[in-house]
Amino acid sequence: MFDLALLWETRELILQGLWNTVWICFLGCLMALSLGLVLAALRLSSPRLFGYPVACYVEICRGTPLLVLLFLLYYGGPSIGLRLDAEIAGVTGIGLYGAGYFAEIYRGGFKSIPKGQLEAARMLGISPWHALTRIQIPQMLRLIVPPGTNQLIILVKESALISIISVDDLTKNATTIVNQTFNVIEPYLAVALLYWMIIELIARGGYALEKRLADRQPRHIAQPGDTAHAHG
Amino acid sequence: MFEILLTHYPVLIKGLTTTLVVSLSAIALGLVCGVLLAFGLTSRHRWLRWPCGLYRSFWRGTPILLQLLLVYYLLPEVGIEVAPITAAILTLTLNTTAFQAEIFRSGIAHIHAGQVEAARMAGISAWQTRRRIVMPQVFRLTLPPLTNEIITILKNSSLISVIAVTELMRVSEQIASRTFQPLETYLAAAFLYLAVNLLLAQISAHLERRMAGGLATE
Numbered sequence: 001m002f003d004l005a006l007l008w009e010t011r012e013l014i015l016q017g018l019w020n021t022v023w024i025c026f027l028g029c030l031m032a033l034s035l036g037l038v039l040a041a042l043r044l045s046s047p048r049l050f051g052y053p054v055a056c057y058v059e060i061c062r063g064t065p066l067l068v069l070l071f072l073l074y075y076g077g078p079s080i081g082l083r084l085d086a087e088i089a090g091v092t093g094i095g096l097y098g099a100g101y102f103a104e105i106y107r108g109g110f111k112s113i114p115k116g117q118l119e120a121a122r123m124l125g126i127s128p129w130h131a132l133t134r135i136q137i138p139q140m141l142r143l144i145v146p147p148g149t150n151q152l153i154i155l156v157k158e159s160a161l162i163s164i165i166s167v168d169d170l171t172k173n174a175t176t177i178v179n180q181t182f183n184v185i186e187p188y189l190a191v192a193l194l195y196w197m198i199i200e201l202i203a204r205g206g207y208a209l210e211k212r213l214a215d216r217q218p219r220h221i222a223q224p225g226d227t228a229h230a231h232g
Numbered sequence: 233m234f235e236i237l238l239t240h241y242p243v244l245i246k247g248l249t250t251t252l253v254v255s256l257s258a259i260a261l262g263l264v265c266g267v268l269l270a271f272g273l274t275s276r277h278r279w280l281r282w283p284c285g286l287y288r289s290f291w292r293g294t295p296i297l298l299q300l301l302l303v304y305y306l307l308p309e310v311g312i313e314v315a316p317i318t319a320a321i322l323t324l325t326l327n328t329t330a331f332q333a334e335i336f337r338s339g340i341a342h343i344h345a346g347q348v349e350a351a352r353m354a355g356i357s358a359w360q361t362r363r364r365i366v367m368p369q370v371f372r373l374t375l376p377p378l379t380n381e382i383i384t385i386l387k388n389s390s391l392i393s394v395i396a397v398t399e400l401m402r403v404s405e406q407i408a409s410r411t412f413q414p415l416e417t418y419l420a421a422a423f424l425y426l427a428v429n430l431l432l433a434q435i436s437a438h439l440e441r442r443m444a445g446g447l448a449t450e
Contacts, residue, residue, distance in 0.1 A: 062383065063429035064422040065390035067401060072422065075408065076415030160295035164394060171298055184305040192294040192302065199293045 006186050010177045014187075017173030018194055024090050024169065025159045025198075029152055031095025036102025043103065044110055054103060061100025066158050069093050074165040090162035090169075098155045105147045109140035142213040149206025153199050160195070170194060233419040240407050240420075247403030248424055254317065254399060255389045258324030259382050265325065266332025267367070273337050284333075291330035296388050299323050304395045320392035328385050335377045339370035372443045379436035383429045390425070400424060 007014070039057065042050040073082070074089040084092065113136055121131040163172035170191045177187040237244065272284035291299065303323040307314055314322070343366055351361040393402035404421040408414040 059430065060422070060426060063387075063426035065387040065401070065425060067390045067393075068404075068418055068422045068425065071405075071408075072415065072418045076418050079413070079415040157295040160297040161391070163297070171295065171301075174298070175301065178301075178305065184302070184309055188298060188302045188305070192290075192298050195295055195298065196290070196293040 002189075003183060003186050006177075006181060006183055007190050010181070010187070013173045013177060014170070014190065014194070017168060017170040017191070020087070020167060021156075021159060021169040021171075021195075022198070024087060024162060024167065025094065025156050027091045028094025028159065029098060029155055031091065032098025032102050032151075032155060033148075035095060035099035037106055039099060039103035040106035040110065043107060058100045058104055061097050066093060066097045067161050067164065069097055070161060070165050086162070086165050086167045089165060090159070090167050093162070094155055094159055097158075098151065101151050101154075102148070105144050105151060106140070108147070109144040110136065112143055113139050138213075142210070145206060145210045145213060149202060149210075152202050152206075156198055156202065157195065233416045233423065236407065236411070236413065236416045236420040237423070243403050243407065244400070244420065244424065247398060247400040248428070250317070250397065250399040251386065251389050251401075252428070254320050254324065254392060254397070255382070255386045257321050258328055258389075259385055261321070261325040262328035262332050262385075265329040267336055269329055269333035270336035270340060271362075273333060274340055288330045288333060291327050292334070296323070296327050297391050297394065299327055300391055300395060316392070316395045316397045319395060320389070320397050324385055324389060324392075327388070328381060331381050331384075332378070335374050335381060336370055338377075339374040340366060342373055343369055375436060375440050375443065379433060382432060382436075386429060386432070387425065 039054050043054040070089060070093040073084060073093050074086060077084055077089070117135060118131055121135055122128075126135075159169065160171040163169050163175065166172070168176075174187040174191040178184055181187075269284055269288065272280050273288065275281050275284075300320065300323045303326070304316065304319045307319060347365060348361055351365050352358070356364070389399060390401040392399060393405065396402070398406075400421055404417050408417040411417065
């Protein structure tokens with residue numbers, strides 16, 4: 001029933017789709033990670049000026065489907081003179097959409113570091129920059145790796161939507177094979193397995209990073225869920 | 233954007249209604265199946281845990297668009313003819329079941345084992361323990377992630393436009409191609425999704441406060 005020869009014959013199309021999915025996701029996630037950091041930093045550094053606009057941005061990302069954002073960029077863009085290639089629209093869409101989520105993840109990470117630590121650092125004469133790079137960021141990294149990994153996985157899965165704005169990604173090429181060969185199961189299942197593999201890789205990477213950061217963490221620093229330390 | 237909302241509101245509302253019907257049906261069905269799957273995942277029997285784990289892994293690990301296409305095209309292949317809307321509800325249910333099961337599983341894990349042991353000692357049956365002691369607490373604990381899941385499903389329902397279900401996104405596409413105002417139309421669609429989701433978040437926050445209140449006075 002399962003026709004492996006069909007997959008072998010159409011391997012070029014599948015591999016090309018895989019490549020497109022991978023680079024678009026990579027660039028999109030990179031944009032989401034960096035833009036999210038900028039948004040979180042803006043919101044935390046000046047809550048009066050940026051708090052409300054960034055919060056609005058986050059709510060818009062959380063409340064609207066990525067498909068709408070992609071359609072706005074790809075079909076709506078030209079009415080305001082913004083003409084994007086489908087691939088670029090895909091990267092931008094994933095980046096803008098993911099940034100809203102990552103901004104919240106970073107903010108949660110920064111917020112969960114007890115204020116006392118920063119006060120103690122200042123008392124000890126440690127500069128704000130050093131406090132940020134040596135005290136805040138290492139602890140925050142550890143806290144944001146699990147939700148960050150989750151969000152990356154969500155973005156990779158949602159990247160399948162770029163097929164609707166005519167990017168030749170894994171999903172689009174699978175559909176092309178289905179339309180050409182009238183075989184539904186093989187292409188879709190093979191592509192599902194490929195997505196599953198990418199996602200499994202990201203999840204494993206996340207676990208490995210989490211473990212590495214945990215090993216480096218001195219015992220006496222507040223752990224998540226360690227309320228005695230968080231309040232102390 | 234507001235011009236589109238004002239001139240095309242009857243079709244937009246109709247599309248939004250379909251979006252809500254599909255999403256809420258999937259959520260409701262997923263609630264039942266999710267609880268059952270969570271019990272399967274936490275079962276003492278390995279032969280039950282293993283397939284449940286595989287199911288969860290597949291439906292959480294692949295894009296929902298692909299799942300939708302797979303279900304929609306696979307059903308006729310195996311001789312089951314269904315309307316696109318049924319295929320859409322089925323796919324969203326199968327997907328959300330995996331996520332809801334995980335939410336319930338973590339909720340169940342938060343209940344102290346001593347409570348279940350005490351209930352068993354008091355002669356309360358395993359089923360009664362789950363229904364009367366574990367699940368009410370689990371629902372309180374899982375309300376925030378459950379709200380997130382409902383919002384995700386509402387957003388994901390925009391994909392069913394691909395299999396020609398005339399929900400909000402599909403209606404917007406039709407309006408955009410008729411009026412040649414894609415920017416305004418999709419902004420209007422985004423506004424409607426956002427409005428519904430913000431409303432849902434408000435309702436959930438209200439429920440959460442009420443449940444927390446109930447907890448304090450009990």
